[in-house]
Amino acid sequence: MSRRLPPLNGLRAFEAAARYLSFTKAAEELHVTPAAVSQQIKTLEAYVGTPLFRRLTRALRLTEAGQAALPALQEGLDKLAEADRILRGHHDDRVLTVSVAPSFGAKWLVPRLEGFRRAYPDYDVRIDATDRRADFYEDNVDVALRYGRGHYPGLAVECLLAEAAIPVCSPVLLDGDHPLRAPRDLRHHTLLHVQWQTESDAAPSWRMWLRAAGVEDVLDADRGPRFSLESMAVQSAIDGHGVALVSGALVADDLAAGRLVRPFPKADDEATAFRYYVVYPAAYLQRPKVAAFRDWVMKEAAGPGGPTPADV
Missing domain, CATH: 3.40.190.10 (Periplasmic binding protein-like II)
Structure with a gap:
């Protein structure tokens, strides 16, 4: 089925001018002159047979026809832009x-x-x-x-992957003067924190885990170094610098290789909504x-x- 389409340049000029209610600002966006925007819109108005703007002394207002057509036009231009991006995205399928x-x-x-x-x-x-x-x-x-x-x-x-936050540490922390045997033993060790990207009460934290383990009063859950990348907290734990609360999926390979251990496998892990x-x-x-x-x-x-x- 053939389509009867208005001039594309006129549509772009009309949409930009309608958003800004200004020929000048529309011209800046489209990298043309205000006179060119005005002429393109006049050509479009002649094509559709009705005014799209009311040109006042110091203002520009949409006519009823312009207001009615604008949402559909914006949707159509969005679809065209999406099609363009999809086509460009296929430039190398390898x-x-x-x-x-x-x-x-x-x-x-x-x-x-x-x-x-x-x-x-x-x-x-x-x-x-x-x-x-x-x-x-x-x-x-x-x-x-x-x-x-x-x-x-x-x-x-x-x-x-379904997820939970689990405490992990180097195997060396299972021995020594204060071996990790139960969550209460964390009071003798450094807590390694991750500054989780998401801001939510459901995001995992040491405070949440200690509360779930019933030892929230044993130590200060806010003490210890903080890392913006979870992998840094993991590396610090591998190096024996403390106990990190991190995603189980992230450390699966380190646990399998023995670089890390779960000191409290029987403790209830703090499941999250993430x-x-x-x-x-x-x-x-x-x-x-x-x-x-x-x-x-x-x-x-x-x-x-x-x-x-x-x-x-």
């Missing part, structure tokens, strides 16, 4: 861009990526290590791994590289190398 939080990327994803490369040698993975929310279109991100509540409007969201998620625009699953990575990473999380909720 490159798979994964956005992941730095600590989770370094400690969980990167050690497993060789398995993806062996399974899918035609794809080259690019890791975008960041804690900020991914802009799939502007940054050409294909898929993201995120830690949170799973609320990402407009995107497909799948739970990758999980690790695979996040992507639903339409992207039609891309073979995104479908391949999604299937692979879900199997990694569910397999022997990936902890289950019971493990963490």
